[in-house]
Amino acid sequence: MDAGNTPELLAGQVLDKMPDVENTDFYCPQRILWLDKKTDLLITIGIETKIKKPRLMRLSNTRDLLKENLLRVIELQLPPYAFENEQEIPKRSTDVRDRAWGIISPLTRDEIIPNVYLPGKRGFLIAKRAAELGLDPKQVYRPLYRYWAYGSSEDALLGRFDLCGPTGRKQAPGTKKRGPRPDRVIRNNNDEKLLGPATADCKDLAIKGISKFLVAGVTKKKAWEDTKKTFFNQGEIIFGGRRTPIPPEPHQALTYWQFWKITQDLDVDLNLTKKNISTQTWNLKHRGVLGSSRQGLFGPGARFEIDATVVDVYLVSVFNRAWVIGRPVLYVVVDTFSRMVVGFYLGLEGPSWEGARQALFNAFTSKVDFCRRYGLEIEEYVWPCHHLPHIVEGDNLEMKSKASDALAKSLGIKVQNAVVCRGDWKPNVEQQFNLINGHTVHFLPGALNPRLDEVYRRNCRLDACLTLNDLTRILIRRLIQYNWSAYRADALPEEMLGENLTDATPISVWEWGLEHLTGGAKSIAKQKIWTKLLPSAIAPIHHNGIYFAGRHYSCERAVREEWFARVRTHGRVEHIEIRHVPDWPEYIWILNHQNREWEPCALLDRDEHYRLARLEEMMDRAKLLSQAKEERASQNRQAFAVFDTDCDDIVDSAKKAAAKAKEGMSKTEKTSNVASNRAFEKTAGAVERAREAAESYCNKPPKNNVVELRPEMRGHDPLDDLWKL
Secondary structure (H helix, E strand, O other), X not given: OOHHHOOOOOOOOEEEEOOOOOOOOOOOOEEEEEEEOOOOEEEEEEOOOOOOOOEEEEHHHHHHHHHOOOEEEEOOOOOHHHHOOHHHOOHHHHHHHHXXXXXXXXHHOHHHOOHHHOHHHHHHHHXXXXXXXXXXXXXXXXXXXXXXXXXXXHHHHOOOHHHOOOOOOOOOOOOOOOXXXXXXXXXXXXXXXXXXXXXXXXXXXXHHXXXXXXXXXXXXXXXXXXXXXXXXXXXXXXXXXXXXXXXOOHHHOOOHHHHHHHHHHHOOOOHHHHHHOOHHHHHHHHOOOOOOOOOOOOOOOOEEEEEEEEOOEOEEOOOOOOOEEEOOEEEEEEEOOOOOEEEEEEEOOOOOHHHHHHHHHHHHOOHHHHHHHOOOOOOHHHOOOOOEOOEEEEOOOHHHOHHHHHHHHOOOOEEEEOOOOOHHHOHHHHHHHHHHHHHOHHHOOOEOOHHHHHHHOOOHHXXXXXXXXXXXXXXXHHHHHHHHHOOOHHHOOHHHHHOOOOOOOHHHHHHHHHHHOOOOOEOOOHHHHHHHHOOXXXXXXXXXXXXXXXXXXXXXXXXXXXXXXXXXXXXXXXEEEEEEOOOOOOEEEEEEOOOOEEEEEEEOHHHHHHOOOOHHHHHHHHHXXXXXXXXHHHHHHHHHHHHHHHHHHHHHHHHHHHHHHOOOOOHHHHHOOHHHXXXXXXXXXXXXXXXXXXXXXXXXXXXXXXXXXXXXXXXXXXXXXHHOO
């Protein structure tokens, strides 16, 4: 080290020898108490376990050692109390400090420095102070030396009780149990036999129990019980032909606190926790959370999170509210940057691409028409989300299908998938499910709440009364309310705070981000969104309309071009490609090849009663009717079997009678005289009817209580006009 790099020596610095250097006078770190360049004097005091009196040495020699890299300036590690407030320091430590300071404070005044450091005068000053207090001189110089060695401050005199005790040594086996005495000992005249084993005595058996019983899915309390039963039992008895262990008394086994403490000691490196849970559970629930979902995002629309969950409520059918149709599936789309709910979809189909693209279609299109369909009139600013993101992050299910490739190929959206069972990669959308279930769904009739079902002993399906449309209307209002009121200070961008904007609701962050941040959300023609995201189908054109999902539709162009008349005239059914929205059965869309736009086809009045029924509900209805048809056919099959038998008997009897009548006749005789036979049959029938009429005329009808109308009371009978013809 050259002279220009030699550090300047100052009072309070600590000097120590360089590593691997032996031949120096600095056998331990030395704190500089005083230095005088004129007299070439340096006074230091050693920092060691037993502090000795200050040392005098030449200042020039010390500087030479520094230049030769034999000596260095170091910083001592601060004691624990240096990081605590005055109120947090234990009172017994401050009492030691105050008592020691009261003894040595006169010896620290500036007017007696440096005399108090010098050998010839230090002893006299210390002896004089000891005489004033009536103390032994040792009781003065010990705190004084400690005061100098540890920085010449009052806090250097604090009692270091953190250094007390056998550091790093655990309680030895065979020693007395520590801690307060249990009540069972006090109640039995302080009988120490009832204390129970010390932790050190039962540690080995506890470790065996932990290794054997504390496995995945088992609580610590259950493992503790099994450990006591296995390793601390008091023998066995034969009961019912089986060996049964005798459970130990409380003082014969370790307590749960001891078991818990040993478990914590073994799990100091978390290996025990990692052993008993899967890697997915560790990453999801236990790992440290150091990042943020917004990290690296440039603004709204940078990334949308999408996920699905089964809602905790049972619904009923739109056709008959007595039919319970189960629990629906909810898809939610959330903007990661602003936490804004930008779209959702509620349906009956399980987590699939069909449900996901309905939610994305809702997220990418205006919410004004969507809310109007469910009876809520809003302005665009209330829910201003109709943008495309740069990235859509799913959960390795529906977004991994080939059907989702249209997002990247046609809409320019990058698809990302989180690791399986890692909901923490999509924290914003996962939090929405908690909010929806906890704040809305669990308070609805038919909600699946196991705790309440247990308390009231009532099946939640008995209370089901909401349809899919009813729950959708509720969710629309709740999600709008969330977007405008969910305040979270930690989600406020620093740039907004710099502009004195403190509204940390999703709607405010969304609007500010769209206005001030670049490269955010995108927009695209709605015709392209409809083409790529709306479900497609092939619908037949019948004479009575375009038939799809049990309903008939029509549009002005179809009537003008006489599609239905052509089908009826030619007798040939035609087909056309359509687009449809499952939760909007009032319309389907067909492509106009001239202007390349999708035209709406409205539901015909004849199917008006199906206007609120979704596609999946119509499919359920068809299955239900088909099942009812089969059940009805099964019920009638036995009854109709009797009719079939009767018909067969009638035919057999007729065959026998006809064969007997035709005996000996030729084929010509059997088929001749058809006309005369027909005339005879008609005449015979007329004669029979005349005979029956004559008999009814001669036989008077029985009297009844009906009063016959007189001719003048009889009204006009339309049949009378027929007789006049």
